[in-house]
Each structure stands twice: as structure tokens, then as C-alpha cells.
Amino acid sequence: MRKAVSIILLAVVGYYLFNVFLNMPFGEKREGVGKYYLENTLDETGAVNTVTAIVVSYRGFDTLGEVTVLFLAATGLGAILFDKRGKKRRHQYASLIVRVTSNMLYPMIVLLGAYVFVHGHLTPGGGFQGGSIIATGVLLMFMSYRKFEANHTALSVIESLAGLTFVTVGLGGLIYGSSFLYNYLPLGQPGDLISAGVIPIIYIAVGFKVGAELSGVLDTMLKTIR
Amino acid sequence: MLYYIGAISLILIGIYTVLTKKNLIKIVIGLSIMDSGINLLFISIGYVKNATAPIFSNASLTADKMVDPVPQALVLTAIVIGLATTAVALALVIRLYDHHKTLNINKIRQLKW
Numbered sequence: 001m002r003k004a005v006s007i008i009l010l011a012v013v014g015y016y017l018f019n020v021f022l023n024m025p026f027g028e029k030r031e032g033v034g035k036y037y038l039e040n041t042l043d044e045t046g047a048v049n050t051v052t053a054i055v056v057s058y059r060g061f062d063t064l065g066e067v068t069v070l071f072l073a074a075t076g077l078g079a080i081l082f083d084k085r086g087k088k089r090r091h092q093y094a095s096l097i098v099r100v101t102s103n104m105l106y107p108m109i110v111l112l113g114a115y116v117f118v119h120g121h122l123t124p125g126g127g128f129q130g131g132s133i134i135a136t137g138v139l140l141m142f143m144s145y146r147k148f149e150a151n152h153t154a155l156s157v158i159e160s161l162a163g164l165t166f167v168t169v170g171l172g173g174l175i176y177g178s179s180f181l182y183n184y185l186p187l188g189q190p191g192d193l194i195s196a197g198v199i200p201i202i203y204i205a206v207g208f209k210v211g212a213e214l215s216g217v218l219d220t221m222l223k224t225i226r
Numbered sequence: 227m228l229y230y231i232g233a234i235s236l237i238l239i240g241i242y243t244v245l246t247k248k249n250l251i252k253i254v255i256g257l258s259i260m261d262s263g264i265n266l267l268f269i270s271i272g273y274v275k276n277a278t279a280p281i282f283s284n285a286s287l288t289a290d291k292m293v294d295p296v297p298q299a300l301v302l303t304a305i306v307i308g309l310a311t312t313a314v315a316l317a318l319v320i321r322l323y324d325h326h327k328t329l330n331i332n333k334i335r336q337l338k339w
Contacts (some may be wrong), residue, residue, distance in 0.1 A: 002245070002246060003246055006241075006242060006245040006246050007242075009241075009245070010238050010241060010242055010245075013238065013241065014234065014238050017234045017237070017238075018230075018231075018234060021230040021234065021267075024230070024271070026227050026229070026230065026270070026273065027273050027274060027275040028274065028275070029274055029290070030272075030274065030294050033296060034272070034294035034295055034296045035289075037295055037296065038280060038289040038290075038292055038295065039289045041282075042282060048281055048282045048283060049280075049281045049282075050280035050281065050282070050292070050295040051280060051281075051295050051298045051299050051302065054295055054296065054299040055299045055302055055303070059299060062303065063303070066303050066306060066307065069306075069307055069310055070306060070307075070310050072310075073310030073311070073313055073314050074310075074313075076314055076317075077313055077314055077317045080314070080317040080318060080320075080321055081317050081320060081321070122283075123281070123283070124279065124281065126302075128302060128305075128306050132309075190282070191282075191283075210306075217313050220317075221313070221316070221317070221320075224320050
């Protein structure tokens, strides 16, 4: 009965969705805001990667909101899973091979994450992606060593400092420019590591923040396993 | 066109999973599948034939040979929010399991439909 109702519902939803997209052109050139961004990004922001320029510069306020949502999720997760008994992670016995390999891989994963968010304005990648890569490295260490503890004070200090950097740099735009998150630093030569004004600074801050938050989330979730 | 069909199929599979499965973890997986479907749909709307990624990594690339960057920026946001919601949903599942000692929504009286 439940399955029949669900399938009828799905048929109705699917029919209308397909109908909408049947008339939507696929793979054709588009006019509008995307075209404007592609043609003017290099002159206006100096960032080679247009997606980064949109995320950090044109829609920077949106990204600030997104970072806030992520912070709220991490805080809410901690609040939901909060337990008065000081819990340790369950004893996990990873084999020697796993431990040695993750010892060697961990610095490289962190380095790759840092590379991805430092070069966010030049290559595919950025703060969110780099932060996630760093969190996967931390997860690998959590899985291999039961004694590997996250220092929650340090994590929240990193998180707060990164958030403060984002807001301070954004407020600087109000002082030296015309609007919040205005790109007031020199744009430099497009393609250089130090170019595109405030974009790399903000994206590095976002990278630190996302890495710290996701590591905290992983630690909180792993501590609930009994 | 195939991308639209695939993306909409993913969304429908996600809705079906959420509606019919009884295990809470499977419902969260269904939400996640729906999320991926929506992201794929957005990216395929921005696709342009024979175009490259919107990154001016060398001088020979011009703006008229690039895909639309706006859906990509939106999906970047959507992926992060999807991750956050999945984490919170899993945390709620853990709490429900602690309370009721089961993941079956039929046995948790308040969640029956």
C-alpha cells in the first residue's frame, strides 16, 4: 500500500519534472549573468578561477552565510550529541600496516589540502575543498590511532580566528572601498600566487575554518560509538 | 539531455528511498542521493557543448568557450550545506537510537505514517 502510494506520487513528480526539462535547451550558449562574470572577472577581480571569484567576491556575503550555516551545524551536532560522561573513543586496534601507512600519508594529505586552498584562485579547488581534504587526513589518523585526540580548544581557536579574519577583511572593504567585502588590495598579475587582492586571504581563512569544523564534527561523532 | 534524465532519476530514487524505507540510516542515505541528483541537475543546466572549465589557466582560453560558472558556484554552496545537514541528521539518528534502541521507524511510534 505504502509502496503503491509512493510510486504514484513519484510518477506525478517525475512527469512534471521531465516536462519542465524537456523544453530546457541543453548544452547551448547562455546569455546573462554567467556571461558577464566570464567576460569581466579577470579585469574586476584578477582571479583566474571564475568560480572562486563568484564564490568569494561577487557572492562573498552568501559565502559568509554559508560558513555560518556550517558553524551552526557543527555546534548543533555537538549540542545534540553532548554527553555529561567524559567519553573516550572505543578502543580500536588498527594493524601495523595501517598505522605506518597513515603516518606517512597524513602529512601529505594535509599538505595537499593546504595546496588546494592556497591556490584556490588559480586552480580548481578552494577553501571548502581544501578544508575537507584536511579533515579526511584527520579522519585517517582517528581511524588508525585510538590515542589520537583532537584538541578542541585549539580547534575552536582556529575556527574563531578564521571567522574573524573573514569578517575583518570584509569590513576593511567598507573602510577602504565602497562595500562589504570590496576587493581593496592590489589585484596584481592574474595567474600569480599573490594576486586577486583579498580573495586568497578569505579563501585561506575559509579553508582553516572548514578543516577545523569538520575535524571537530568527526571527533564528536566517533566519540559516540560504543 | 541524458544528464537531465539521469539527474531527475537520481532525485526520484532519493524520494522513493525516503518514502518507503523503514531504516533511519537508509532514509538519510536517500536524502543524500536526492542531494546529488539536484547538484547534477544544476551542473548540467550550466553545461555548454565543447566548452572547458571556467578557469583562465592559459592565454588561449577565451570567455566564449567556457561553461556557465554560476551553477558551479551555487553547487559548491549546496554540497557544503548538504554535508552539514547530513551530519546533523546522523546525529539525530544516533540520539534516537540511544533513546529507542532501534532504527526501525515503525517501532518508534511518533514517526509512523
